[in-house]
Amino acid sequence: MAITRKTGGKAHHVEAGRMDIVTKTRLANNSQPDSNLIYGNRRTRIYCYKICSSRTPSEDRIILFHNPADAEKSGYRLCSHCRDAMERNLDTVKLADRICDYIKSHYTEKMTLSSIGEAMGISPGKTGRIFKDAMGVSAAKYLDEYRIIRLREKLRSGSSVSAAVYAVGHNSLSWLYTDSRSKLGMTPSRYRKGSRGESISYSMADTYLGKIVAAYTDKGLCAVTVVDSAEAAEEYLRKEFPRALLSESEDTHQYIEGILAYLQGSSVNIPMVPAGTEFQLRVWSALRTIPFGSTVTYSEVAEMIGRPLAVRAVANACARNPLPLIIPCHRVVRKNGELGGYGLGIDRKKKLLEQEGSFITGARTDA
Ligand SMILES: [Zn+2]
Secondary structure: OOOOEEOOOOOOOOOOOOOOOHHHHHHHHOOOOOOOOOOEEEEOOEEEEEEOOOOOOOOOHHHEEEEHHHHHHHOOOOOOOHHHHOOOOOOOHHHHHHHHHHHHOOOOOOOHHHHHHHHHHOOHHHHHHHHHHHOOOOHHHHHHHHHHHHHHHHHHHOOOHHHHHHHHOOOOOOOHOOOOHHHOOOOHHHHHHOOOOOOEEEEEEEEEOOEEEEEEEEEEEEEEEEEEOOOHHHHHHHHHHHOEEEEEEOOOOOHHHHHHHOOOOOOOOOOOOOOOOOHHHHHHHOOOOOOEEEEEEEHHHHHHOOOOHHHHHHHHHOOOOOOOOOOOOHHEEEOOOOOOOOOOOOOHHHHHHHHHOOOOOOOOOOO
């Protein structure tokens, strides 16, 4: 599956009409629905999403677009099958959003597909199906991951492991200790120690992006940010590691130098220990495969991790990336060519992409 494209001055736009081998393969391989690929029929002036059930036009009639706006601009109309499918999809997404809200506001309670379905006015089976389709994970898994986010907050603010587990709606510690490595990125006691008494070193350097702060344990890099002042750096570290033993140190591991080299296109080998849920870790490792000079869309990242509909969940995972710059979430943009959000500020995202040659000044940047 082709997930990257060299933009070479033509930011986020596939040259219309070009039919390369990768695209041919994508069109031929129907087992991998590619919701991004859009093709038009030059004769009928109708365009379709690749997943459309109608017959694909012959090769000499096909024209490719990178997004619907491009197709519309060229005078193409969306096919009626695709329009219906999109509307159904939109309803599903809206309902899934409501289910997400429900789960988030009831996460301390016992919850089943029946109780969620009852609140939504639909059957348990439909609840499960719709949620999985739109979010790429089951409602149970989503609830689990949300509880972990809350649990981590509680552990970081000094709550005991058992109190934190009960507070997020579980009455047994076994929930946490089953597979805790993937839940917390480490064992619960180590996670808690990480915020109370564990030594975390940090280094800072003034760069063209601002003051880069790199925080690390003896296992590797655990947090990176860019701030404007030493005060802001301190505030960030205190908030991120409220109970750790923080000490500033020389950048002897050359973490910051490594980050800067990486942003110039060098391949570097930096040990990283980002803490996150299983889903977040999968997104972050997918981001690390996006090469210098390329961008992908949030939907493409969702496809890369095998959950094509979980676009919003992917965007959330990007927003929670604890190691920006070195886990290059700045290389993820919106489908319509807009830059999307960025934890370190949209100006920095623009600067990074300009420097990597994958963004032209003057393109739309409204987020
Ligand atoms: Zn269609």
